[in-house]
Amino acid sequence: MKLLLINPNSSAGMTAGIADAARAVAAAGTEVIATQPGFGPASIEGHYDEVFAAAGVAEQVRQAAPLAPDAVLIACFGDPGLDAAREATDAPVLGTAEAAFHVASMLATGFSVVTTMTRTCVIAEHLVLKYGFERRCRGIHGTDIPVLALEEAGDTLLAQIEASARTALAQDHSGAIVLGCAGMAGLCGTLQQRLGVPVIDGVAAAVKLAEALVGLGLRTSKHGDYATPLPKLYRGWAGPLGW
Structure with a gap:
């Protein structure tokens, strides 16, 4: 195809x-x-x-x-x-958001979103409501990492995203993490291994x-x-x- x-x-x-x-x-x-x-x-x-x-x-x-x-x-x-x-x-x-929400809802009763700029969290909130996932999405967390910084995502940015995901899992009592930026796609495997929960990249x-x-x-x-x-x-x- x-x-x-x-x-x-x-x-x-x-x-x-x-x-x-x-x-x-x-x-x-x-x-x-x-x-x-x-x-x-x-x-x-x-x-x-x-x-x-x-x-x-x-x-x-x-x-x-x-x-x-x-x-x-x-x-x-x-x-x-x-x-x-x-x-x-x-x-x-x-x-990518709609796809990720659907997949996350098949793997956990609740999921959290970890995204880039805090100011864009409201856009993700609007999508959660539009797609009908308000009962599954338990939190949306901004890291204030600029989108273009993800092009050269090193250990520091990875650690920042991991820390935000751990906070989300604890605070939201969620069972999965949705990565809220297509630029995070390459980090999915590493984060899933470190966090021990499903980590969903919307691109994949x-x-x-x-x-x-x-x-x-x-x-x-x-x-x-x-x-x-x-x-x-x-x-x-x-x-x-x-x-």
Whole structure:
């Protein structure tokens, strides 16, 4: 199968790192095509950044139509542009947060999220409510690690994330940790070994769920609000993105 992996920020280094993490868990027959928007923020650390990131996701899904990907993965824990992407293609579209929440809920009665900037915790809270996981998510913890710092995540950052996860497990009485940033994907195995609980990376979870959906022959419904966008004029730089 052909998997389109979209990093919604404009950092080429982070795109490469996320792609490596996706390929590490992908099945032998899965081709991972990694891309990023042609505009927008270098990292997504707030509502303002997310608006441009969502538009970038829509841009990449539209431009990738000739490739006919079998599934699309949005590699940002805010799942920016997820609903728009599902309108723009009938391929399954998975966000890392939604995928991680589903997987965590299958492994523990409650989970905690450990993410980057504290200011983005409210975005994760909104997603927990949107996806209906408020009874399973017992806490969301910010580390105030800048997203781009994860490109060179060394022992100090790993220790900081581990400490936050241990605090979350103790305070929230949770049984699993969800990593709240696609840039943390490469740390998942080490953290799981050290913490002794399931640690879920949304990138890996989304890759495997995408493979399962494709294997089942399932597509995004075009009945109702995920129907193909209505034809209309798009102006300015968005002109090529209209139907």
